[in-house]
Amino acid sequence: MTASMPGAAGWETVVGLEVHCELSTATKLFCACPNAFGAEPNTNVCPVCLGLPGSLPVLNARAVELALRIGAALGSRVEPSIFHRKNYFYPDMPKDYQISQYDEPINVGGHVELADGSLIGIVRAHIEEDTGKTTHVGGGGRIHDADYSLVDYNRAGVPLVEIVSAPDIRSGEQARSYVSELRAILVATGASDGRMEEGSLRVDANISVRPAGAVEYGTRCEVKNLNSLRSLARAVDYESARQIAVIEAGGKIVQETRHWNEEEGRTSSLRSKEEAFDYRYFAEPDLVPLAPTPAEVAAVAAGLGPLPAARRHRLGDLVALVGGAAPVDQLATVVGLGLDDLVAAAIGHGADPRLALARAANEAANRPEEARDLDPAAFAELVKLEAAGELSATQSKAVLAAMLEGGGEPAQIAARLGFEALGDAELEAAIDAAIAAHPAEWARYRAGDAKVAQFLLGEVMRATRGRANGRAVAASLEARRT
């Protein structure tokens, strides 16, 4: 593969994503079995989710409510809907059909606003059941060469909402930020925990290319096995480049399903359009139509808290009020992890907005669950200590880590860690020593080479094992220059 540039000159990449989101209900979609990740195989099962003869599905009302929340968050219209059977044989599907929604889904239309302000259209967001999980043993883990296969039905019947985007995405990077935004929305609505690594969020990408400016779409390929945001972005860029190369070499794109191989960094053909299943959809006779009343829809929408885009705007405005424009990526991270309330509250307690945002986005973000439980006043206090120079950046991060670990007051933690600020005399002595040890650098600094300041600062930090306040060192160096 030589054409490795995403969106090579003269071409436009067109991507639509299908995102499967596991709903965080207590029980499965059609039975009372626990919806839980990580249990012993085949322990969360019953006649219904095992598809035993004679069993019947009963729709989980909570799953419907969460689907409506997702719809409300995406700005979808709620339509009277029905369930269909999608028929195909697969060992991890107990009934050998999947109960899904087909041409009459519950949520129709809508959009997602990305962190950079761009809008991606939503075609639909419908309810369906998950399948079990097959593990192929031997033969490299693929079904065709396996010695035998094991099936775990704990996941069978777990409620999913499949969110289908319009083909509005134009790059791997945009695909990544769309899914990242969608995940933040799903977490914010309480519909999902958004964990891609546990399979709570699964993404398939429909990718095509067309000459820049063309109106017609090119032939698309569906790429599966995208297990992380990084895989998604890489796969979109790879597949787009592959298609461009094929067309530029005089070939044609064949509609097919392709498999992303993360190690090799490439896609390979899984099955062609001719091999595609005929799912023989028909209306599920074991369930009744699902038609939420306008009052139910309104109640769900009213119960929805502010969504990530609104929360980014709110926090961004708050930071900008005092501290100037907030970095977009930090806002997205903080809101995505639900730490915006912490930052806003800390600002309310008088913390420096930019610094509070940075500490939340960079350090607290490593432990989001603990961070959400932080006492905002204590967090504000930490930021104030750092801003006032009583803690260096390094020390502040260490104190924050300790707070995330076990809570507590930042001043006390700092004292326990031996982080009393350096006395003025000690600080000046350390700077004297650094200058004496590096006369050439000092000369360059005095001659006006500002870049050397960082080196000298680093030396002081090293000598004081991070206890020096960086700003105080910089100020002292500046004072000594003249």
Next chain:
Amino acid sequence: MNQAGAPFPGAIATARKVRSGETTAREICEAALARIATFEGAIHAFNTVTGELALVTADRIDAAVAAGQDPGPLAGVPIALKDNLCTRGVPTTAGSRILAGWIPPYDATVVRAVAAAGAVIVGKTNLDEFAMGSSTENSAFGPTHNPWDLDRVPGGSSGGSAAAVAAGFVPLALGSDTGGSVRQPASLCGVVGVKPTYGLVSRYGLIAFASSLDQVGPFAATVADAAALLDVVAGHDPADSTSLNVGSEPLAERLDEGVAGLRVGVISDFLADASPSCAAAVRRAAEVLGAAGAAVEEVAIPSLMLGLSAYYLVAPAEASSNLARYDGVRYGLRVDAPDVAGMNSRSRAAGFGPEVKRRIMLGTYVLSAGYYDAYYGQAQRVRTLVARGFAEAYRRFDVLIGPTSPTVAFPIGARTQDPLAMYLSDLFTIPTNLAGHPAVSVPFSLSEGLPVGVQVLAPSLGEGPMFRAAAVIERGADPGARGPVEPRLAEVGR
């Protein structure tokens, strides 16, 4: 007084005697098991007889009575269950080799209901495989014989349940009716068979054939006993999303109110296509109703005759999906192969009989891309037409009557080589399933020594007037037209 050919009185009388201590559930149960032991070899009504379990249950009922507790309205009444109703711990085959040996870990809702009412389950009855058939000849475990004439079929698919009641094995049985599978065998065996309103009785635990048509229904020797059993199994079940949540008063209480003023339509289209004796029975039943004060009139409902062809698209389509789960992976028959797909198809090839395969292929075809609209979509439109035809008729009539089956019981083997002839057995019963309505077959007359049933049809939840009309027809029926009968073993050398 015992009914002819039965070792016990009817269900209601049996329960009364058990509850009052006049007799014991054990005594009744032993009598039933003894009669089964005598005749079952010739009839083959059962796939499984649960004799020991039944005696344990009977003793528990007796202990409850002795302790002054009420064991329920069906106390000590032996009952047989069609072998497509899941019974915890008791093999449930649906008449198929693919489920041979499968033991459900749970009870169907109706099974729990009859047990809670004090009934004593004595066994699981034979059926056409997955309830697909009209003669019980499609069972993987051999045909059931009609107690009236052992060389004839009992009808189907609930032929085992119908034969069990007709042979005097049990006063009550449950079957399932997707296109006539309770009413047609009831007619051929001279017993009462009811297809309730869709959703009145829970389907949870009924092994699905065609989900939008399936309904569990009672068999009994009398209308009153059938009503008593329906009262026990009817009711909302949260485990079945299609279960109706309507309070209904017990049917048994108002059975004898008569038909004075009831508007009865005689479906003329059905008469034209029935054998002379079956049509004659309907005309005489109409006279009986008229004499009892009903306003009787013939009515043509041509759209009902479209039902059969629509049914043979809708039912196989749903069946093709419902039966996909029998793939050898989780339960039932598995025939190994080098890969999963091969294992699936070998298991299904070995496990399903020819009629089931025919319907799976038909159903798969009509749901396929490119054919869906022409077949399945069209069938659903016809289904709407059938419902509309009924709806118009029910603006003028409270109930309708017609023949249940076009003919009396036919000889074993007579229609097995001609599926279409077999399908026509359900011509008069299918429209009711398509519309989701109730209907009942009542034994009325004999033709050449074989029973002829008359069908009473009603709109959704019209069981009340339907049963009252059925009770009047029953009182006017020919003597000797209904079971139980004494199977004539010696005559045929069995």
